[in-house]
Amino acid sequence: MTFDPARAPFHLDPEAADWVRATLAGMNRRQKLAQLLNVLVRTDDDAELARLQELGLGSITRNPTRDPEGEAEIRAAFDAAAPAPLLVSADLEGSRMTQPGGTTLPNPLGLAAIDDLAATEAATAILARDGRANGVNWSFTPLLDVNAxxxxxxxxxxxxxxxxxxxxxxxxxxxxxxxxxxVAATAKHWPSEGYDDRDQHLVTTVNPLSVEAWEATFGRLYRDAIAAGVLGVMVGHIAFPAFVRAEGDEAGAFLPATISRHLIQTLLRERLGFEGLIVSDATSMGGLGQVMPRRDFLHRLLTAGNDVILFSPDPAQDIAWLEEAVEDGRLGMDRVEDAVSRQLALKARLGLHRGPLPPLPRDSEADAATARELHARVPTLVKDRDGLFPVSPASHRRVLIVTGGIVFPFVQDPIPFALPEMMRARGFEVTLHEKGTPFRPADHDLVLYLMGEESLLTRGHIHVDWWRMLGDFGAAMVRPWHDVPTAMISFGHPYYLYDAARMPAYVNAYATSEAMQQAVLDAITGVTPFTGTSPVDPFCGREDTRL
Incomplete structure (x- = not known):
């Protein structure tokens, strides 16, 4: 079926649809191929920016580094060099993925702990306004993955x-x-993640469900998102062997969906009826790179059904390789033009064919007040066996904090927690345990283990590394709660009880931001109540973790 921009999800009027067709007709082959690439633009060097701008790219992902006016000039230069307006993408997820100059908000699991659609609407509206202030018109959210x-x-x-x-x-x-x-929304990561505990950044992961079980969960989620008009879908480096085998392709059973025509064209396009824009997940990830060299998979991303190739590390080289594939017949121009048409349709759907989108009005004070209210509703009291909370300087003045700091994948060293200083400001005497020094919990009135690991890219797995946190073999085996009140607070990963069974008090807060640390301090000291409800099983399906 020929792509029609007047149909769902774009619903373009005749003027906009004519713009799509006329713009496509005005491009030469190289311009069309350049439109298919999304480049992560990290550089602030003017010469490097100019080199990228002259390629005429269709979309970029950029974390702003200059003042708003300077960033607007950079985007305008990309627009001026290209045959079509620029899509600017980002992961608008909250917490440490907050846009520069934006308001810090709870991440998705934190919003799920509030479980109030009005709260999610308020947070998402702020995320959208903050993104728009930086030129973002395309978000790689929401996730339709599940924590299985x-x-x-x-x-x-x-x-x-x-x-x-x-x-x-x-x-x-x-x-x-x-x-x-x-802001165009993008459901991800097709055909969805959750049952494999590995990371697509490192290895092709596998959705192990039967076709029937998939339809009852992820199939339903994607069908509902499509019915709701989602404009984009991101395809993950995830294999879905049950469906591919049902199509009679044993050899392709464990190929990542990003290069599987069965999973994109047959399942997503034909069976689910999605006619919007399809973008691959980042093409530098190990889940794709482990299968074949970039030169070999680049054209296969398009022939499988992706319309945008995410994160080209060398876009000039990628364009040349795609031209080779067109020349030797591995990639047909009809597929290229179909992909470019869908991208142009998204741009017209957003109104970019009429000019750049202006920033949305923002009220920083009101947004900050909303963020404080939302953060206060997130902390989740999972377990308090001995009735520890609330604590106060009167009852638990001397506090020993044990932590490895906040781990963030884009910085090399752990980020220190702000919570110790926050507690000192409220009258607590706080001691930070130094790795490798004697561990003397009995000298204190309260021991707090602070964990700071949100979802991590390329980490593999998250667990309590007692030895690394304490820096001593013997100390790693000490469990102080028989002698001193003890609690573990997770500002991120919600499953540490698996490694800390019988921890008498345990709190999940899901995010490492300073705003969330403040909210947790208010909750553990009784200033605000614990109202979060767990969106996962923090006991990991075990009985011993509940004790």
Whole structure:
């Protein structure tokens, strides 16, 4: 079936549809191929920026580094050099993925702990406005993955939890709110993640469900997102062997969906009826690179059905390789033009054919007040066996904090927690345990283990590394709660009880931001109540973790 921009999800009027066709007709082959690449633009060097701009790219992902006016000039230069307006993409997820100059908000798992669609709507509207202030018009959210494998470091806090119904509610709310604020939403990671505890950044992961079980969970989620008008779908480096085998292709059973025509064209396009824009996940990831060299998989991304190739590390080389594939017949121009047409349709759907989108009005004070209210509703009291909370300087003045700091994949060294200083400001005497020094919990009135690992890219797995945290073989085996009140607080990964069974008090807060640390301090000291409800099973399906 020929692509028609007047149909769902774009619903373009005749003027906009004519613009799509006329713009496509005005491009030469190289310009069309350049439109298919999304480049992660990290550089601030003017010469390097100019080299990228002159390629005429269709979309970029950029974390702003200059002042707003300087960033607007960079985007304008990309626009001026290209035959079509620029899509600017980002992962609008909250927490440490907050846009520069934006308001810090709970991440998806934190919003799921609130489990109030009005809260998700309010948070998503702020995310959209903050993105628009930086030129973002395309978000790689929401996730339709589920927390089925508790060891998964990559799904974790980026998902809305383990209950498909809760995931559905909040994902559909995000889609509606993003798109009503002029930001195209993207459901990911097709055909969906959650049952493999490995990371697509490192290895092709596997969705092990039968076709029937997939239809009852992920199939339903994607069908509902498509019915709700989601404009984009991101395809993950995830194999779905049950479906591919049902199509009679044993050899392709464990290929990542990104290069599987069965999973994109047959399942997503034909059976689910999605006619929007399809973008691959990042093409530098090990889940794709382990299968074949970039030169070999590049054209296969397009022939499988992707319309945008995410994160080209060398776009000039990629364009040359795609031209080779066209020349020797591995890639047909009809597929290229179909992909470019869908991208142009998205741009017209956003109104970019009429000119750059202006920033949306923002009220920083009101947004900050909303963020404080939302953060206060996130902390989840999972376990308090001995009735420890609330604590105060009067009852637990001397506090020993044990932590490895906040781990963030884009910085090399752990980030220190702000919570110790926050506690000192409230009258607590706080001591930070130094790795490798004698561990003397009995000298204190309270021991707090602070964990700071949100979903991590390329981490593999998240667990309590007692030896690394304490720096001593003997100290790693000490469990102080028989002598001193003890609690573990997770600002991220919600499953540490698996490694800390019988921890008498345990709190999940899902995000490492300073705003969340403040909210947790208010909760553990009784300033605010614990109201979060767990969107996952923090006990990991075990009985011993409940003791």
């Amino acid at each position: 494998a508790f060891r998964s470091a990559i799904v974790g806090t980026r998902s809305f939890g383990s209950d498909p119904d809760r995931v559905r509610r909040h994902a559909l709310q995000q889609i509606a709110t993003f798109q009503s604020n002029g």
